Amino acid sequence: xxxxxxxxxxxxxxxxxxxxxxxxxxxxxxxxxxxxxxxxxxxxxxxxxxxxxxxxxxxxxxxxxxxxxxxxxxxxxxxxxxxxxxxxxxxxxxxxxxxxxxxxxxxxxxxxxxxxxxxxxxxxxxxxxxxxxxxxxxxxxxxxxxxxxxxxxxxxxxxxxxxxxxxxxxxxxxxxxxxxxxxxxxxxxxxxxxxxxxxxxxxxxxxxxxxxxxxxxxxxxxxxxxxxxxxxxxxxxxxxxxxxxxxxxxxxxxxxxxxxxxxxxxxxxxxxxxxxxxxxxxxxxxxxxxxxxxxxxxxxxxxxxxxxxxxxxxxxxxxxxxxxxxxxxxxxxxxxxxxxxxxxxxxxxxxxxxxxxxxxxxxxxxxxxxxxxxxxxxxxxxxxxxxxxxxxxxxxxxxxxxxxxxxxxxxxxxxx
Numbered sequence: 001x002x003x004x005x006x007x008x009x010x011x012x013x014x015x016x017x018x019x020x021x022x023x024x025x026x027x028x029x030x031x032x033x034x035x036x037x038x039x040x041x042x043x044x045x046x047x048x049x050x051x052x053x054x055x056x057x058x059x060x061x062x063x064x065x066x067x068x069x070x071x072x073x074x075x076x077x078x079x080x081x082x083x084x085x086x087x088x089x090x091x092x093x094x095x096x097x098x099x100x101x102x103x104x105x106x107x108x109x110x111x112x113x114x115x116x117x118x119x120x121x122x123x124x125x126x127x128x129x130x131x132x133x134x135x136x137x138x139x140x141x142x143x144x145x146x147x148x149x150x151x152x153x154x155x156x157x158x159x160x161x162x163x164x165x166x167x168x169x170x171x172x173x174x175x176x177x178x179x180x181x182x183x184x185x186x187x188x189x190x191x192x193x194x195x196x197x198x199x200x201x202x203x204x205x206x207x208x209x210x211x212x213x214x215x216x217x218x219x220x221x222x223x224x225x226x227x228x229x230x231x232x233x234x235x236x237x238x239x240x241x242x243x244x245x246x247x248x249x250x251x252x253x254x255x256x257x258x259x260x261x262x263x264x265x266x267x268x269x270x271x272x273x274x275x276x277x278x279x280x281x282x283x284x285x286x287x288x289x290x291x292x293x294x295x296x297x298x299x300x301x302x303x304x305x306x307x308x309x310x311x312x313x314x315x316x317x318x319x320x321x322x323x324x325x326x327x328x329x330x331x332x333x334x335x336x337x338x339x340x341x342x343x344x345x346x347x348x349x350x351x352x353x354x355x356x357x358x359x360x361x362x363x364x365x366x367x368x369x370x371x372x373x374x375x376x377x378x379x380x381x382x383x384x385x386x387x388x389x390x391x392x393x394x395x396x397x398x399x400x401x402x403x404x405x406x407x408x409x410x411x412x413x414x415x416x
Contacts, residue, residue, distance in 0.1 A: 241344025
C-alpha cells in the first residue's frame with residue numbers, strides 16, 4: 001500500500017509584506033521591501049541610523065483574539081509573538097474550513113516553531129529588574145515568555161487536543177515543525193496538524209546581541225530598504241524581521257472525506273545537523289537535508305523547478321548555500337530566489353512564511369526575483385533569479401531553512 005499524501009488545506013501569514021499569501025507573493029514579485037530604519041533606543045546605543053528591521057505594515061488588530069470569557073487580567077497573557085501566532089493560525093484554520101464538528105479534536109495536533117519565544121516579555125522583565133529601583137515583575141512573565149506559549153494558545157483557541165510540539169531550533173524551527181507534522185500524519189498519529197512558526201525579536205536587547213555578532217547588514221545610507229542583498233557580491237549581512245506563518249496539513253483521506261480542496265502537497269522533508277560549528281554553515285549537512293527531502297518525495301533533482309533559498313545575505317552563508325544547491329542539482333539549475341531581502345529574517349517563523357511563498361510560486365507558475373541583486377557572485381553555482389519574476393511551469397519546489405547550531409531542514413511541495 002502506498003504512502004498517503006499530505007495535503008495543505010489552509011494557509012495564514014502575518015508578515016512585513018502583508019497579511020495574505022497573495023499579498024506576500026505580490027510584494028516578492030514586485031520587489032517591495034518591508035525593511036526600514038527603526039526608531040532605535042538611545043539608552044541601548046541604537047539610533048535610527050544603526051538599526052534596521054522588517055516590521056509589520058500595520059499594527060495587528062488584537063480585539064478578536066481577546067477572550068471575553070476570561071477575566072480582564074488573563075487577556076494580558078499574550079506576548080507579541082503569541083499574538084502573531086494566533087493571527088496566522090486563525091487565518092489558516094478559517095482557510096481550511098475546519099469548523100467545530102468537522103474534525104476530531106483528539107486527532108488534531110499543533111506543531112510550532114519559535115527561536116526565542118516571547119522576546120518582548122523577556123525584554124520588559126529585564127528592564128524592570130535592572131531599573132535603578134527594581135520593579136516587581138509581571139506575574140505572567142513566565143507564561144508569556146515561554147517558547148510554547150504561542151502553540152498552547154493556538155491549541156486552546158481551536159480546541160486541538162492531539163499532540164503538541166514546539167521546535168526551537170533557531171532559523172530552522174518552523175520548517176522542522178512542518179516536517180515533523182508531516183511525519184506525524186504519515187505515521188497516523190493525527191488526521192490534521194496546524195503547523196508553522198512565529199517570531200518577534202525587534203527589541204533593543206536582541207538587536208544589540210545580533211549586532212555584537214557582526215552579522216547584521218550595514219545600512220545603505222541612500223536606500224536603507226535595500227540593505228539586505230542575498231547572493232550579491234556587496235552583501236554585508238541579514239536584517240531581523242517579525243512575522244508568523246501557519247499551514248493546515250491533513251491526511252488526504254481525511255481532507256477528501258470532508259470535501260476540502262488541496263492547495264498543494266507537502267511531498268518530502270529532510271533534516272540534518274552539521275555537528276561542526278555553532279554559527280558557520282557546512283555544505284555536507286545542507287546537501288543531506290535537500291537530498292533526503294527529494295528522496296522522501298520520490299523526485300529526481302530535474303523535477304524541481306524552483307528553490308526558495310535560505311539566503312540570509314551573509315557573506316559566508318550565501319556562498320555555502322550556493323555550493324550546496326549546486327551539489328544537489330548540478331546542471332539542472334532550478335530557479336533560485338531569496339525573499340529575506342524584502343521580508344527580513346523571520347527566524348523561528350522563516351520556514352513557514354517562506355514555505356507559503358514557495359507554495360504560491362508553485363501555484364502561479366512564477367518564480368519571484370531576488371531583490372537588490374546587481375552583481376551575483378554565485379552565478380557559476382546556481383541560477384539566481386533577478387530583476388523580474390520568471391514564468392515557468394513548476395512541478396515541484398523546494399524550500400531551505402538552515403540554522404545556527406547546524407540544523408538544516410528542506411521541504412518539497414508539489415501540485416495536488
